[in-house]
Amino acid sequence: xxxxxxxxxxxxxxxxxxxxxxxxxxxxKLNPRNEISLNEAQRENGISIGKYKETIxxxxxxxxxxxxxxxxxxxxxxxxxxxxKSEIAILTLDQTIDFFGYNIISENKRxxxxxxxxxxxxxxxxxxxxEEIEVAKDPHLNFFLEELNEIKKIDKNFxxxxxxxxxxxxxxxxxxFKLTSRxxxxxxxxxxxxxxxxKVTRFE
Numbered sequence: 001x002x003x004x005x006x007x008x009x010x011x012x013x014x015x016x017x018x019x020x021x022x023x024x025x026x027x028x029k030l031n032p033r034n035e036i037s038l039n040e041a042q043r044e045n046g047i048s049i050g051k052y053k054e055t056i057x058x059x060x061x062x063x064x065x066x067x068x069x070x071x072x073x074x075x076x077x078x079x080x081x082x083x084x085k086s087e088i089a090i091l092t093l094d095q096t097i098d099f100f101g102y103n104i105i106s107e108n109k110r111x112x113x114x115x116x117x118x119x120x121x122x123x124x125x126x127x128x129x130x131e132e133i134e135v136a137k138d139p140h141l142n143f144f145l146e147e148l149n150e151i152k153k154i155d156k157n158f159x160x161x162x163x164x165x166x167x168x169x170x171x172x173x174x175x176x177f178k179l180t181s182r183x184x185x186x187x188x189x190x191x192x193x194x195x196x197x198x199k200v201t202r203f204e
Contacts, residue, residue, distance in 0.1 A: 002095025004042045008058040008067075009089040009183045010079070016056060018049040018201055024082045025058070025075060030203040038198040050200030055183060059200060064092045067103040068115040068123055080108050089183060093176055100173045104129060119166040131178040135171050144170055 041048035041059040101115030112126040186193040
């Protein structure tokens with residue numbers, strides 16, 4: 001089945017409660033309902049919001065995709081204005097369609113935006129984050145590269161550009177999982193990650 005992740009992370013949200021968030025993102029009419037786990041929220045419609053220590057987590061399949069355009073959306077600009085001292089991370093993964101993406105915002109501007117589906121990158125902006133550099137140097141990546149080269153030998157229609165795109169995509173997905181340890185203490189796919197502990201409230 002694979003992971004489905006649609007999360008907006010806002011760090012350093014010291015004096016902010018989850019009930020403040022709808023107004024801050026321009027959805028004033030939303031009201032809190034029931035509490036569910038962060039993992040359950042990924043498969044729910046609408047918006048769920050939670051807070052763990054000083055970090056806010058917003059889960060919304062609709063909202064996350066507003067952060068992968070070449071031009072900043074109104075929502076992205078609004079979050080930057082509301083949380084100028086925070087690192088804001090948009091984390092998106094849908095392994096059923098082979099989509100991944102992340103947008104890292106700090107110091108009031110985009111630092112890194114990358115997203116792609118089915119081995120094709122849709123946006124690739126900014127300097128590589130440390131997690132990407134580590135993944136590219138990881139010896140385990142060599143097994144994937146060897147497989148790709150074998151495919152290229154067999155499939156004459158497999159172009160050099162497709163090879164490069166597939167490598168970037170794979171590094172992106174692996175970097176995504178490594179990146180999640182910034183916000184959950186451990187990767188979301190590791191035992192002991194805070195991802196499994198965090199509760200969020202559904203808003204309607």
